[in-house]
Every structure is written in C-alpha cells, then in structure tokens.
Amino acid sequence: MHMSAPPAPDSALTRLAPTVGLTGPQQALMDEVLAFCRAHIADAHALFVIEGDAGTGKSLLLNTLFTAIQHVARGRDAGDPLHGTRNGLLVNHPEMIKLYRNISESQPCLRKKDFERPTTFINQMAGSGQRADIVLVDEAHLLLTRSDPYNRFRQDNQLAEIIRHARIVVIVFDARQVLKFKSLWTDERLRALVTGYPVVIRRLEQQFRMHAHADVMEWISALRDGYLRALPAPQPFDFRIYDDAQALYEAICQRNAQYGLCRMLATYDYPYTLNGQDHFITEGRFHLRWDRAMPQARLPWAERADTIDEVGSVYTIQGFDLNYAGVILGPSVTYDPATDRIVIDPTRYEDRAAFTGRDGVENPPAVMARIILNSINVLMTRGVRGLYLYASDPRLHARLDALWNARQAAPAARQAFSPSRQGA
Numbered sequence: 001m002h003m004s005a006p007p008a009p010d011s012a013l014t015r016l017a018p019t020v021g022l023t024g025p026q027q028a029l030m031d032e033v034l035a036f037c038r039a040h041i042a043d044a045h046a047l048f049v050i051e052g053d054a055g056t057g058k059s060l061l062l063n064t065l066f067t068a069i070q071h072v073a074r075g076r077d078a079g080d081p082l083h084g085t086r087n088g089l090l091v092n093h094p095e096m097i098k099l100y101r102n103i104s105e106s107q108p109c110l111r112k113k114d115f116e117r118p119t120t121f122i123n124q125m126a127g128s129g130q131r132a133d134i135v136l137v138d139e140a141h142l143l144l145t146r147s148d149p150y151n152r153f154r155q156d157n158q159l160a161e162i163i164r165h166a167r168i169v170v171i172v173f174d175a176r177q178v179l180k181f182k183s184l185w186t187d188e189r190l191r192a193l194v195t196g197y198p199v200v201i202r203r204l205e206q207q208f209r210m211h212a213h214a215d216v217m218e219w220i221s222a223l224r225d226g227y228l229r230a231l232p233a234p235q236p237f238d239f240r241i242y243d244d245a246q247a248l249y250e251a252i253c254q255r256n257a258q259y260g261l262c263r264m265l266a267t268y269d270y271p272y273t274l275n276g277q278d279h280f281i282t283e284g285r286f287h288l289r290w291d292r293a294m295p296q297a298r299l300p301w302a303e304r305a306d307t308i309d310e311v312g313s314v315y316t317i318q319g320f321d322l323n324y325a326g327v328i329l330g331p332s333v334t335y336d337p338a339t340d341r342i343v344i345d346p347t348r349y350e351d352r353a354a355f356t357g358r359d360g361v362e363n364p365p366a367v368m369a370r371i372i373l374n375s376i377n378v379l380m381t382r383g384v385r386g387l388y389l390y391a392s393d394p395r396l397h398a399r400l401d402a403l404w405n406a407r408q409a410a411p412a413a414r415q416a417f418s419p420s421r422q423g424a
Contacts, residue, residue: 022064026057029202030065036200037069037134037168038081045163046198048170049190054381055209058172059138059319062089063100065170066136071109085133090118090162092142095300096319100138102298118143118162119153125165132166139319140171141178141185146357148182159193176224176374179314181367182357209321211384212237220387224377226342228335228399231407238324238386241404243397245286245328245390252326252388256308262324263302264288264311265379267372268351269330269392272313281311283328283392291316314375317382325383328390332372335396342396344369 022030033048040046052058066089072082091097097115104110116124118137125131137143143158144151155161163169175187191201210217215232216239222229232239242248249264256262270281270290278289291301291310301307301316311328332348335341346355346368354371358364380387391397 022061023057023206025206026061026204029204030061030068032200032202033065033170034068034082037170040168040198041081041085041133043167043198045166046168047163047194047200048168049194049199049201050170050172050204051174051187051201052172052204053174054177054378056204056206058174058204059096061204062136062138062170062172063103066114067107067110069134069136070114074109082134086130087114087134087136088121088132089115089136089138090121091115091138092118093139093315093319094295095302095316096138098298098300099320118158119151122155122158122161122165123152126161130165134168134170135162135166137162137169137171139177140173141175142183143185144182145184145189146182148357157193159190163194163197176377177318178374179318179371179378180354180357181361181364181371184357184361184367209384210237210381210387212239216387220377220380223342223380224373226344226373228340228342228403231403233407233410238388240386240388241400242388242390243401245283248326248328248388248390249286249288252324253308255324255386259323259385261302261322262326263307263317263322264326264328265317265382266311266313266328267330267333267349267375267379268313268354269332269348271350281328281330283390314378318378320382321384322382323384324386324388325379326388326390327379328392329376329396330392333376333391333396334393335399337395337399340399342373344372346372 029050036046036048050058050061066087069082069085069087072080073085073087075083077083089100091100097117100115101112104112104114121135137159140159144153145157147154147156159171173185173190175185178185213232213235216235216237219229219232231241252262252264266281270279272279272290278292280287280289288309288311291307291312297304300320301312302320302322330348332345334343334345336343346365349368349372355368361367380389389400391400
C-alpha cells in the first residue's frame, strides 16, 4: 500500500514527535522491535539494527519506539516483560539531543535524563557497575570506532561498550553518513562486531523527507558516488543550479519568508575554528558567516530564526529537515572533464579533525574522499521542497551550468518550469 509523504516541516520538533503517525511499514517494524525486546529482555545481549538512507524516517521511528517502551516501563501493567525496565536513548549529535529533550517535555512517560550522549552513558555505566535493559542509539554511524581521549572515550569501540552495558541495543545506522576516520563504520564492520549475538537487521527504504521523484534521488546518489547525470526534468521538487552564490542566497531568503526552515549549507571547505570569532564563507559577491557554536541555545541550529544569516555545516544540519536547502559545494569538490567525474581534493577540506586517527586504515586518500562525498550526501538530502546548488570549483561550476542549460533548453522544461534560475 502506498503511503503519502508527510507534510513539509514546520519544525523539527513536530516532525519527530511521537504523536506523528507512522506509515504501515514503519508501524510493522516498530511492532517487530517491541516483540524482539520482550523476547530477549532476559538475555545477556541482543541487537536490533535498523538501516536506511537519509530521509527514510529512522529518527521518527526510533523516538516513537522509545516513547512506547518508556510508556510500558513506567506504566501500571506489571505483567508486561518491559515493565520496570531501565532504558535510554543515546544521541551523539549535540543539536539532535536538544531536540529529543525538548520533545520529552510534552510526553509524560519521558524524562530529559532518558537522553544522553554515548560517551557519558558508557562512562557512567562503567563507573557504577550497573547495566541498562534497553538502549536505543540514533545516528549509530557516528559512534567512535577507536579510542578518543579528547572526548573522554578510552576504550576501543563505542558500540561494543554500549552492548557490554545493556541487555538489548537498538540502533539506526547508515554507512553513507560516516564523517570521520575515528567513526569509520562500514556495513561489513558492523556485521563483524555483532556476530555471536541474537541480531535482527531490517532496512527502511521509502524516502519521506524529499518530496521528489526517484530521478532526483538517483541524481544525488550518483553525485555521492562521483558521477554527474543529466538533470532531472522539472517536477514539484524545486531543484536548481545557480551560477551565483549571492543569487542563490537571496532565493533561499525569499523561500524562508514564504515557508520558513530554509537555510544555507556548505561543505567544510572554508576556515573555521572554535575561537569565539566569526568566520566567513566568501564566494564572489556572497559573504556570510559560518554557523556559530551556541551550546547554550535551547533550539537546534536549524530551528533558530537568526540562522538564516549563517551557513550551516554538516555537523549542525545532520539529522534535520529543511524546506529548502541552498548548498555550496566548496573547493574540495572538483571535476575532471576527461572522465566526466567528480574528483575530491582532500587537501582543500578544512575539517582536519575528520581525518585524524588514520592508523591502520587501508588507502587513507580513498577514505578521505568517501568522507567528503558522504558529507555532500548529508547536505544535499536536507530539503523537503527544494534544493539549490552552487559549485565553487570553476570546472565543476561550468559542467553544472551546462547541465542546467541543457535542461532549460528542453521543450518540456520551457513549458513546465517557467521561473528563471535566478528568480524566486
């Protein structure tokens, strides 16, 4: 049965709230996970893995599932195997944990303390000698796969430690969203780690975020793998290439005035340091500051009205929806006309922390390129209504421009897509 996509987001809070209805397949999967938890609650260890690309509803499913578990755990049905269980939801992303804790305020069965960072959970459990019953992990592809004393994690693998300190672990996972060497997950590595436990692996396939036809998703997936295809035909999803970053930004501002939740994003190709000063992205006449670290802010970056005057990074936008995303592909994203392929230049990538911890990794340059391509995939899959794209590299800029002009020249494009590329 085909389920219609949910409406465009008014806020991330309403999008992830457990009051949002699940589709038939999502509900069936949640019921399966609940049955799995009841069946294995007395076991030493068990693991349920939910895989899915960006935008397939993993976080909504996880939060709805966790709310259902806590409703039983803190409810009155003492005969339910989950009654009285001690459970938690772990979130590695600081912007996402704000969101989960804000949502918990409207749910009687949830507490803010139910949501924690993985390292905090691991260190608390190790210090207390206690063990949780059920632990859910959002964005498990961000878990550390090596020691990181700077972040107070001194063991070898965060997922292994979470399993050690819990009876049942439920994770959502997407190897295409790995962004750092010290979180270098692959599907194969995950499967090797969970061998020996009762484990179920399921995959979410339906795209819910982007209200786009399959050809748009295929175009983005091809770019993620280094290939450029002809641009998809005009459709309700508003996909445009811009040859001027300032014009793109002005269009995003107009869309934000219409719909809200429209933001500028960029690859991590522009200098940024946590020194309390503003840092800017400049592309021609476009000049806008990077997102500013505001850990004290109650709302996540994407939700704050003032961030229309900033450019978000993969770290402030991962996991969130926007109505329109204006994405700048920076200098690390280049193009080879001889092969008609995207070529990644890691020396131009400013997120040097992403490349630390390379010891023992085979072919580090290829992994660097994959990390950057993964970050592009995250940025380009944020928009529900539209994606506006600009490339800094002159050769890639020219190639995308040619693809845009070819689409605009098509008779169907002239009839179905009358607004100019620079207009709103």
